[in-house]
Amino acid sequence: MTETLTHFEPFPEPPALILEYIAERSTEESVAAGGPAPWDLGALSAELIEPLPAWLDSVCCWLNRTYAWQPQDVIPPCWTKHEGLAYEIAALAFARGDVYAEAGSSVIWHEQYDRFLTRMNKALGKAGDECRVGKHDDRPARFQLAAWPTAKAEETGAAGRIEERAG
Template identity: 90%
Template sequence: MTETLTRFEPFPEPPALILEYIAERSTEESVAADGPAPWNLGALSAELIQPMPAWLDSVCRWLNRTYAWQPQDVIPPCWAKHEGLAYEIAALAFARGDAYMEAGSSVIWQEQYDRFLTRMNKTLGTAGDECRVGQHEDRPARFQLAAWSTRTDGGSEEKSGKQRVKELA
């Protein structure tokens, strides 16, 4: 029976640079202690963000191999083109390391993963099927948030959002 457990792949280890950054952040005297959390992708420096795509891609591949038994559970290969997914995958990946320190925490991580799948599928919507087979299409033009005003000062614009949406359709 133990032979079947030997085939389990370990979760991908974060890049060394990120592990060093995390260690440095945990020391009270560190300048990095006030730096962004490593899962806050948009706040990371160019140096810290550089190794993240490859690692997060390996995390997605691991999650797909380990958990994706149904099509809707597959994280699409274009995950990085969906900014919200990239943030969530990073947070989920870092949370997993902490979660497996205690058995109860790992159960909570499993629940977090399940909620991630729900949010991912809501985010992808019907485009998820196409993305999962390598047919990524940027957000449909009609839904490029064209209805939002380009002005932030509350003034009126030349065309209404409704007119722009019709033009893009």
Template identity: 90%
Template sequence: MTGPLTRFEPFPEPPALILEYIAERSAEESMAADGPAPWDIGALSAELIEPMPAWLDSVCRWLNRTYAWQPQDVIPPCWAKHEGLTYEIAALAFARGDAYAEAGSSVVWHEQYDRFLTRMNKALGKAGDECRVGKHDDRPARFQLAAWPTAKDEETGAAERIEEVAR
């Protein structure tokens, strides 16, 4: 006979390579202690980043199955195309492991998850509905970002633009 709680799925385990990296970072005399945090996706080496997309995708699927009872709570399948979401999902996934060390911390993690959903929906805006049904489009504000000068322009024209704005 099975009980009502036997159907609950465990949270996806981080890849072995990432767990090894975390253990190395924790060792006092380790050279890896100076390395980036494993949730800092943009700072990880190619070797460490390689297993992350599959794991984070399984985390998103788990979060959706476990918590997404309303459409606005669904993390879209194109989450990896939304750079900010990727950083947040990684941090949330790693924070969950720490949070379940104590009951009170797990409550705080759920509050963090709720705030994540608010930020996700703000970031996705109206495009979120389309993304959630598999119709991802490039960032709607892409044209606004194109107005920013390139790094080379920035070096030569920053002082001029600052003076112009100050007038």
């Protein structure tokens, strides 16, 4: 009996607006040339951020369905509430678009994915178990960060913008 590989899902396509931005960014005469990288969420305009939460969420779902065989490998549904994860997921998603030109690049992307999981689990700590079952609490270290005079002003940065649109 021969099994076919027809059940494999394709990686989610980036939004058209983002693909256009990437194409514009690569032309020297473009106004967007030299603009922020599309994975630099904090540097993007509101217009470019707007389609990203839905796409990145579909990327997270794809990664979970495709690779998450163990509980610690699951990206939690509240990923937008974990500021660092949004940056990491965006970088990983955009990096994947380039990897299948060569088999060796694909191997490197999988190694990057494995390192992402390590960093994600370190960042989430024990709270990750609760997040993965839909019980998100604010960052355990939030009280320590609140002691910084600039902490309250910075809480409205890119992660907040992504969360607002995802939510």
